[in-house]
Structure formats: structure tokens, C-alpha cells
Amino acid sequence: MEHLIVNFIHIDMSIAFQVVLLGFIGGVLSGFIGSGGAFFMTPGMMNLGVEGVVAVASNITHKFGKAMVGSHKHGEAGNVDKKLAIYVLGSAVVGIQVAVFINSLLFKGGTGHGASKGAGANLYISLVFALILSVVALSMLRDVLKNRGKGEDDSGPSRQIADALAKLNLPPMIHFKVADVTVSLWVILVVGIATGYLAGTIGVGGFIGVPAMIYVFGVPTAVAAGTELYLAMFMGAYGALSYAFQGFVDIRLTLLMYLGSLVGIYLGVYGVKVVNERYIRMVTSLIILLCVISRAIAIPMYLRQLGLIDMDPGLDVYFNNISKFFLFASGITGTLLILINVVRSYRQRRKIQKSIRVVNSSSTNVTLGVE
Amino acid sequence: MPIVLISSSPHGSGGELAQNLAKKTGWPLYSRDQVVEKAHETGIKLSRLETSIIKSPVISENLAREKNLYLALVTKTICETAKNGNLVYYGRAGHLLSPGISGLLRVGLGSALEMRIEHAMKQLNLPQEKARDYLEKLDEDIKKWIHYVHREDSQNPLVYDLFLNLQHMSIENATAILYETALLQDFKFTVESQQKMDDKCLAANAKIHLADHIETSGMDLSVRAVNGVVTVTYMPRQEASADHISRALEELSGCRETICTMAETNILWIQESFDPKGKNFDQVTQLAKRWGAAVELLRLDSEGKDRSQIPVMIENQGGSLSLKTDTGGVEDDDADTGYDDKGLARTVEKLVALGRSAGGFPISGAGREVIDAVKDNNNYSLIVLGNLFLSKGNETSTRLTRELGLDLREKLKVPVIASGELHSRFLFGKTQAFKLLGFILTTVLIYWLVFTFQKPILNVLGGDLHSKFKWAASIGVALFVPVVAYVYSTVTGLVLKIIDID
Incomplete structure (x- = not known):
């Protein structure tokens, strides 16, 4: 891949369009799933030839600005528990620092076997990515399939670990007024470090942060989302500034991602309001699984670059293209499924609104109906 | 017309006090245990709800529905039992039932833990330590129950009209105090509070009717009654079942009219x-x-x-x-x-x-x-x-x-x-239109500048200049990125507002 300046690739119209598209798809998924989006955008950029660490850095910078705007809006609605955010942030900083340190070390150091620069970090990011998201997707899919046909809409995600952590009443217990919950400091530390580490490594901290706040801490969903965004603003800022200091932030990628993501996120959020809960989980888990497969396909390429396996370098292009195909197929299919539902319900809503009629009647009868 | 709601801890003296008051006055007596029994008969999964509240801080939609149904049943029971104007109710969080109605006497009781332990030991045949652990755990669970079901802090003194410390007072004297207090003008039912009580009862009855009706039992409904008019709102996705709402409420006594509104x-x-x-x-x-x-x-x-x-x-x-x-x-x-x-x-x-x-x-x-x-x-x-x-x-x-x-x-x-x-x-109005125009122009300018001067910008971010002034990249990113995000998100927000997606 041609580089304009050291770590930064040359961006032509085709790449620019693909980054905007990645941003849009990531935005739709992020708005729809409630957190993440980076799981698509980070590997997507890597497939376009962007170094893994630059992709993570540019994505975390993109997240920083997005979270700042989002948390401001949530703050106006009273959905941000700043005290809780500060506690989680304190431990998340440790997690982020560990992640930045490992990424930088692998990127600069290679393996000492003359491996290509960045291959170590790419491999590491891909492995963490594949491992964590496989667990998330498979657990989600298992719950959807397990509860299929039960009729009750009580098919929440598996909560064994969350329930066990929630029951831990290890002192000191801390009360959070806005979220209206009391949680053990030790539980907050565990969740914070895990969130920070994942945010710093693959840019997907919200995958752990939001469910943990809801299922472990017992925070209301809206407050969890608002607090996570407030937290993401600081974590994003910290990650962005650290990566910028190291020289890995490509501001052009960040700006191009915004073009798509800020439109996509609105549509994704709208989709959640109009699409069935089980469908949301099914689509989400399938998208994540396909992303994991896409990243797993790229792993042999990095292993070869590190000299850990013997493979024809000419095959790299095939691995890269297949990986790219899976990623775009998952994102585009998922986004299309969401958008079709969004458009359908948008049109249905308009139709219903136009057809509202009033039926006057006296006692014990419906006064208003829909034609 | 006194209605006395006594909140008593398990193995405290609430039951004894309530019985004494009922005996002295002849007012009907009702306990939470009777409500629980009724809930089981009605098919409300109360134990599942209780276990869930204790076990996990998150309650599913189904259990939230169960909670609302339970509260409707309690309200209905209180209304029906107090039809002649008098009632003594006792049990967990009794003082929090029927909120928003004035004229009810809401009583809290403080009993010594040692006395409760003794009572639990006798009743449950437990050794002292086990009885203590049992009561402490139970109090903790009740705290969670009050927090989830009534959205109240169990320690909030403002939710009581009277709090009696039974550690240094006999049940007889406590009964006498309660009796005298209940007869005060402040705890007489006014027509206004009666009207509110009737409305609460009507809304509770409507909820129970809707839960009983097979076509409406799973719907997400919001029910309110005002002066005999019941308003039910339902979600657009439940449009097909909307007609069943009126059918379910056809036999609802005291209902003069039903208004159904479809709303997201x-x-x-x-x-x-x-x-x-x-x-x-x-x-x-x-x-x-x-x-x-x-x-x-x-x-x-x-x-x-x-x-x-x-x-x-x-x-x-x-x-x-x-x-x-x-x-x-x-x-x-x-x-x-x-x-x-x-x-x-x-x-x-x-x-x-x-x-x-x-x-x-x-x-x-x-x-x-x-x-x-x-x-x-x-x-x-x-x-x-x-x-x-x-x-x-x-x-x-x-x-x-x-x-x-x-x-x-x-x-x-x-x-x-x-x-x-x-x-x-x-x-969206004129002001927003001007705002949109201004922000679109700013966005275009920002993107034009960045992509026109890519090389010098990237030089600062990761090139030769970066190695000399590393902090410049961090400061630049910290200042620039939030501005872009704010300006462009305002543009998208306003554009989507025009087409009603917000």
C-alpha cells in the first residue's frame, strides 16, 4: 500500500468512499446494537491497507468526538451518572494504558525475526478481536436460539457471571445517586479495567461497559448508555491523545468516518425503536460472527509476516480479499436488514398517522381508533 | 373514614398492633399475607418477581408487567375492603400503597431486632444466630423490594405520617395513639381523595381486566382513570389487538368511557x-x-x-x-x-x-x-x-x-x-434553517481545508514535524475533533429532524 507519510496511506476517492461507507455501516450498527461499531470499522480499515494501530488510533479518535456530542445530549436528559463514570474511568485508564503499551511495543518491536513492521500488533489485535467477539456473539446467538419458540419475550442474555458479580457485596460499597444503585468498589475496578483494555486494544469498550453497568450494577439502560458515552469521551480522549502523541492518528480517516457514522447512528437508534428485540439480537450476533470470521481469515497472513508459518507471500492478497469480502458482506447485509426494517416502519408510521380517525361513542366504548 | 396503612417488619409487632386496632374499632383488617394469597389465586407470579428482585438488579419486561399487576391487585383489594370507609392494613411497605391520595394514615413501626429474633426463633424453630442472619437477609431483601416496586428509599421519613418506636411502648398504648390519630381531621377522607381513590381503583380494575383477557394480556399498555374515564395507550405494533382493549373493558364497572390512543x-x-x-x-x-x-x-x-x-x-x-x-x-x-x-x-x-x-x-x-x-x-x-x-x-x-x-x-x-x-x-423552524445552513458551510470548509492541506497536517500528526513537536499532535486532536463532531452532528441532526427521524 502506498504511503503518503510514514504510517499514513494515500487516500484516493475509492478509499475515501469505502471509509465513509465503513463509518456509515459502523454508525448504523453502533446505533442499533447500542455500543461498538468499531468491531466493523477497525478491521474494515485494516482491510483497506491501514496499519492496525493507525486504524485503532483513528477509530478511538473518532469515538472521542462522537462520545462528546452524545454524552452532552444524554447529560441534558439526565442520563449521565458522573460519579459512576469517574469511578469506572479511574480503573479504565489502567486498562487503556496497558493496551496502548502492548500495541505500541508490538508495532515498533516486531518479533526480532525481521518481521514486517506492524504485523505483530495486527496479529495481536486480530486475536483479541476474534476471541472476545466470538464469546459475545456465540453467547448472544445461544440465548436467541435457546428461547426460540418459548413465546415469552423474556429472552435476555445469559447473566450467570453478571448475577454472580452483582451479588458480591464486598465493602466498600458505593452509592451512585443518578443511577440509583449501590455497587462494590471491587466490582467496579474489574469492569473498569476490562472496559479500558478492550477500548484501547480493539476500540470496543462499550461491549463490556454497557452490559456490565446494566446487568452487574443494575443501572437503568438509558443511564448506562449515557454514562458509557461520558466515560467513552474521557477514554476516547485519553486513547486519542496517547495515540496522537505516538503519531498514529490519521485525522483524515477520522473525518471520513464521521461523514458516514453520524448519519448511520441516528438510523440505527431509530431501528431499535421499531424492530423486534429477538430480531435485534439475531442480526447483531450474526454480524459480529461474520466479522470474527473475516478477522480470523487474516490471521495466517500476519503469522507469515512474522515468520511463524511458512506460506507463499503471493497468497496474502487472497487472504486479504476473502477477509475483506466477509467483513463487507456482514456489515452490508446487517445494515441492509436494519435499514429495510427502518424504512418499512417509517412508511408504516406515516401511513398510520395519516389514517388516524376519531370514533365517538358513549360509555365503555373505544373513542379512538385507527383506520 | 380512616384508612390506616401500617408498615411492619417481619416478626415485628405490626400484626399484633393492627389486630388490636381492628378489634378496638371494628374496622376491617387486611394483611399483606392475604394479598399474596389472592395474587397466587389470580395467577400473578409473585415469588418469581420477589426472587428476581433479590437475585439480580435487572428485571425483565415480563416481570415489570407482573409488578404492575401486583400493585393493581393491592390497590383493588384496598379499595374494595375499605368500601365502607374504614380499613386497617398491615404488611411490608404498607405505608407506600396508594400513593398520591391524601387522608390515609401511613404508619411506620420500629421494633427491637432482639425482640424480632426471639419471635423468629419461636416461630421458625431456629437457633439465635440463624434467626439473626435470616432477619438481616430478609430486611435487605425487603429494602430491594421497596426500591424496585415502590421506587422509594425505605429509610425516607417523609413517606410516613406517624412513626412509632415500639421498643419503649406497649402495644396497647401504641394502639391508643393510632386510634386517636386516625380520628383527627387530617386523616378524614375528603371528596377529592375519595374521587382519587375511586379513580385508582378503576384503573387497577382496568389493568386486571386487561391482564385477564387473553388477547390483551401480553400488551404493553398504559392505563389511567380520571373521573370514570379510562384512558389506555397502546403501541403501534399492537394495532391489530387494539379492538380487544375495548372488549376487555366492556364489563368494567364504574367506567363511563374508554379512550384508546395508539402511541409509541x-x-x-x-x-x-x-x-x-x-x-x-x-x-x-x-x-x-x-x-x-x-x-x-x-x-x-x-x-x-x-x-x-x-x-x-x-x-x-x-x-x-x-x-x-x-x-x-x-x-x-x-x-x-x-x-x-x-x-x-x-x-x-x-x-x-x-x-x-x-x-x-x-x-x-x-x-x-x-x-x-x-x-x-x-x-x-x-x-x-x-x-x-x-x-x-x-x-x-x-x-x-x-x-x-x-x-x-x-x-x-x-x-x-x-x-x-x-x-x-x-x-424545525426558520432559526433552525439558518443554523443548518451555517453549519453545512462550516463543515464543507473544515473538510476542504483538511483534504487540501493533507501533507502538512499529516506531517504534524506523524511525520518529521511530529517527532519534534509530539504534543502538538495531541493538542491539535483534542481541540479539532470535538469541533468537527459537534458541527457535523448538528447538520445530520437537523437534516434528520426535517424528515422526522429523531
Whole structure:
């Protein structure tokens, strides 16, 4: 891949369009799933030839600005528990620092076997990515399939670990007024470090942060989302500034991602309001699984670059293209499924609104109906 | 007409005290145990609800429905048992039942833990340590129950009218105190509180009817009753089952009319007076149409001027609604009852005509009373505060409105907005059009600059210049990125607002 300046690739119209598209798809998924989006955008950029660490850095910078705007809006609605955010942030900083340190070390150091620069970090990011998201997707899919046909809409995600952590009443217990919950400091530390580490490594901290706040801490969903965004603003800022200091932030990628993501996120959020809960989980888990497969396909390429396996370098292009195909197929299919539902319900809503009629009647009868 | 609600801890002396009072007065006695039994007979999965509350901080939608049904059953039971005007109820969180109704005597009891342990040891045949652990665990679970079911802090003293410490008082003396207190004028039921009680009972009955009906049992419904008129809101996705709502409520006694409104969400609009021809009405309904929301009106009488007047919703010829003052049985030939409902009925009527009504009701008081009145039905996406505390002067009114907003936002966890901000925040007008144009131009300029001067910018971010001035990249990113995000998100937000996706 041609580089304009050291770590930064040359961006032509085709790449620019693909980054905007990645941003849009990531935005739709992020708005729809409630957190993440980076799981698509980070590997997507890597497939376009962007170094893994630059992709993570540019994505975390993109997240920083997005979270700042989002948390401001949530703050106006009273959905941000700043005290809780500060506690989680304190431990998340440790997690982020560990992640930045490992990424930088692998990127600069290679393996000492003359491996290509960045291959170590790419491999590491891909492995963490594949491992964590496989667990998330498979657990989600298992719950959807397990509860299929039960009729009750009580098919929440598996909560064994969350329930066990929630029951831990290890002192000191801390009360959070806005979220209206009391949680053990030790539980907050565990969740914070895990969130920070994942945010710093693959840019997907919200995958752990939001469910943990809801299922472990017992925070209301809206407050969890608002607090996570407030937290993401600081974590994003910290990650962005650290990566910028190291020289890995490509501001052009960040700006191009915004073009798509800020439109996509609105549509994704709208989709959640109009699409069935089980469908949301099914689509989400399938998208994540396909992303994991896409990243797993790229792993042999990095292993070869590190000299850990013997493979024809000419095959790299095939691995890269297949990986790219899976990623775009998952994102585009998922986004299309969401958008079709969004458009359908948008049109249905308009139709219903136009057809509202009033039926006057006296006692014990419906006064208003829909034609 | 005293209704005494006693909150007692397990293995405390609540039961004994309640029985003594009932024996002394002849008032009917009801306990939580009887409600639990009734709940089981009705098919409410109470034990599942209790286990869930204890086990995990998150309750599923199904269990939330179960909770609402349980509260409806308790309300119905209290209303029916207290039909003759008197009742002694005791049990867990008894003082928190039927919130928002004045004239009830809400009593808390403090019993020594040692005495409770002794009682538990005898009753459950437990050794002392086990009995202590059992009670401590039980108290903790009840705390969680109160927090989830009643959204209250079990330690809040403001929810009691009377708290008796039984550590240094005999049950007989406590009974005497309760009896004397219950007879005070403050704990007599007024016609206003009776009306509210009847409405609560009607709404509770409606919820139970809807839960019993197979086609409506799984629906997400919001139910409110005001002066015999039951308003039910349902989600658009449940449109096909909407007809079943009226069928389920056909046999509901005491119901004069049912209004069903399809809504994706609810907006609560609080004002001292309403005008269906006013600017605020237009803006609220415009927003409700965009969101597919139903609007619930709450007329707040902050000075309590209405306490002496008794509003009763009457149906005029043609099915329209109006409010009438109770005349104590004396019929007034004049159609004008003299009671000024400050536009409430007319505005509800207009909302019904627009298909946006979630009902309307008046209350007297301030923050606490508003919260008590709406917390059982809290499914709002937005609370709009209009003209309030008008008699207090402009500055005081602004301050009190702001304080009320903060209070509601904290307790109900719902965004609160002043009606004056509605247009700028949620609607699209000329100002927003100019704003959109300005922000589009700024966005274009930013992107043009970045992509025209790529090389020098990237040089600072990761090239030769970066190695000399590493902090410049960090500072640049910290200052630049939030500006881009803000400017461009404003553009997308406004554009999507134009096409009603927000």
C-alpha cells in the first residue's frame, strides 16, 4: 500500500468512499446494537491497507468526538451518572494504558525475526478481536436460539457471571445517586479495567461497559448508555491523545468516518425503536460472527509476516480479499436488514398517522381508533 | 373514614398492633399475607418477581408487567375492603400503597431486632444466630423490594405520617395513639381523595381486566382513570389487538368511557392552565405527532386552591367532556358549575380529537405530589413544564419551575424541558434553517481545508514535524475533533429532524 507519510496511506476517492461507507455501516450498527461499531470499522480499515494501530488510533479518535456530542445530549436528559463514570474511568485508564503499551511495543518491536513492521500488533489485535467477539456473539446467538419458540419475550442474555458479580457485596460499597444503585468498589475496578483494555486494544469498550453497568450494577439502560458515552469521551480522549502523541492518528480517516457514522447512528437508534428485540439480537450476533470470521481469515497472513508459518507471500492478497469480502458482506447485509426494517416502519408510521380517525361513542366504548 | 396503612417488619409487632386496632374499632383488617394469597389465586407470579428482585438488579419486561399487576391487585383489594370507609392494613411497605391520595394514615413501626429474633426463633424453630442472619437477609431483601416496586428509599421519613418506636411502648398504648390519630381531621377522607381513590381503583380494575383477557394480556399498555374515564395507550405494533382493549373493558364497572390512543410513547405536560388554541398546545401536539406520542395533561394547582372544590368529569351532550364541582347533592339548574378547570377538559377533548390523548387530571401540591401521581404510570419520554407557580412572580416562578424539573428528572429519570425550549430543541423552524445552513458551510470548509492541506497536517500528526513537536499532535486532536463532531452532528441532526427521524 502506498504511503503518503510514514504510517499514513494515500487516500484516493475509492478509499475515501469505502471509509465513509465503513463509518456509515459502523454508525448504523453502533446505533442499533447500542455500543461498538468499531468491531466493523477497525478491521474494515485494516482491510483497506491501514496499519492496525493507525486504524485503532483513528477509530478511538473518532469515538472521542462522537462520545462528546452524545454524552452532552444524554447529560441534558439526565442520563449521565458522573460519579459512576469517574469511578469506572479511574480503573479504565489502567486498562487503556496497558493496551496502548502492548500495541505500541508490538508495532515498533516486531518479533526480532525481521518481521514486517506492524504485523505483530495486527496479529495481536486480530486475536483479541476474534476471541472476545466470538464469546459475545456465540453467547448472544445461544440465548436467541435457546428461547426460540418459548413465546415469552423474556429472552435476555445469559447473566450467570453478571448475577454472580452483582451479588458480591464486598465493602466498600458505593452509592451512585443518578443511577440509583449501590455497587462494590471491587466490582467496579474489574469492569473498569476490562472496559479500558478492550477500548484501547480493539476500540470496543462499550461491549463490556454497557452490559456490565446494566446487568452487574443494575443501572437503568438509558443511564448506562449515557454514562458509557461520558466515560467513552474521557477514554476516547485519553486513547486519542496517547495515540496522537505516538503519531498514529490519521485525522483524515477520522473525518471520513464521521461523514458516514453520524448519519448511520441516528438510523440505527431509530431501528431499535421499531424492530423486534429477538430480531435485534439475531442480526447483531450474526454480524459480529461474520466479522470474527473475516478477522480470523487474516490471521495466517500476519503469522507469515512474522515468520511463524511458512506460506507463499503471493497468497496474502487472497487472504486479504476473502477477509475483506466477509467483513463487507456482514456489515452490508446487517445494515441492509436494519435499514429495510427502518424504512418499512417509517412508511408504516406515516401511513398510520395519516389514517388516524376519531370514533365517538358513549360509555365503555373505544373513542379512538385507527383506520 | 380512616384508612390506616401500617408498615411492619417481619416478626415485628405490626400484626399484633393492627389486630388490636381492628378489634378496638371494628374496622376491617387486611394483611399483606392475604394479598399474596389472592395474587397466587389470580395467577400473578409473585415469588418469581420477589426472587428476581433479590437475585439480580435487572428485571425483565415480563416481570415489570407482573409488578404492575401486583400493585393493581393491592390497590383493588384496598379499595374494595375499605368500601365502607374504614380499613386497617398491615404488611411490608404498607405505608407506600396508594400513593398520591391524601387522608390515609401511613404508619411506620420500629421494633427491637432482639425482640424480632426471639419471635423468629419461636416461630421458625431456629437457633439465635440463624434467626439473626435470616432477619438481616430478609430486611435487605425487603429494602430491594421497596426500591424496585415502590421506587422509594425505605429509610425516607417523609413517606410516613406517624412513626412509632415500639421498643419503649406497649402495644396497647401504641394502639391508643393510632386510634386517636386516625380520628383527627387530617386523616378524614375528603371528596377529592375519595374521587382519587375511586379513580385508582378503576384503573387497577382496568389493568386486571386487561391482564385477564387473553388477547390483551401480553400488551404493553398504559392505563389511567380520571373521573370514570379510562384512558389506555397502546403501541403501534399492537394495532391489530387494539379492538380487544375495548372488549376487555366492556364489563368494567364504574367506567363511563374508554379512550384508546395508539402511541409509541407518552409526553407528560404539566401546567397551571391549558389553552387548546395556545402556542404551547400547537408545539406539544406537533412534537407528539412527530414522535407518535400520546400527551397526558397534569394541571398543577400549586397553591391548593382546588382542594375545597371537587372536580368531577361530566359528559355533555355529544360526548364532550367537562368538569363539574360537587354540590353536596344539591342539583344546580345552571349549567355553569362555577368550577374553573383552567382549560383542562377542553384541551383533553382537543387531544382526543387529534388522537393524541393519554388523559388529563388535576392535582394540588408540588414535586412530591406530582411524583406520587405519575410514578405508577411512568412511561414518559419527555416531561414538558409550562406556566407554573404563576402567582409567585416571574423570578420565583422560574426558580420553582426549575427546581420542580430537577426533582422530576431525578426521581422519574425522564428528560424534563420547559415549554419555551420546545421549539428550539425539538422542532424545525426558520432559526433552525439558518443554523443548518451555517453549519453545512462550516463543515464543507473544515473538510476542504483538511483534504487540501493533507501533507502538512499529516506531517504534524506523524511525520518529521511530529517527532519534534509530539504534543502538538495531541493538542491539535483534542481541540479539532470535538469541533468537527459537534458541527457535523448538528447538520445530520437537523437534516434528520426535517424528515422526522429523531
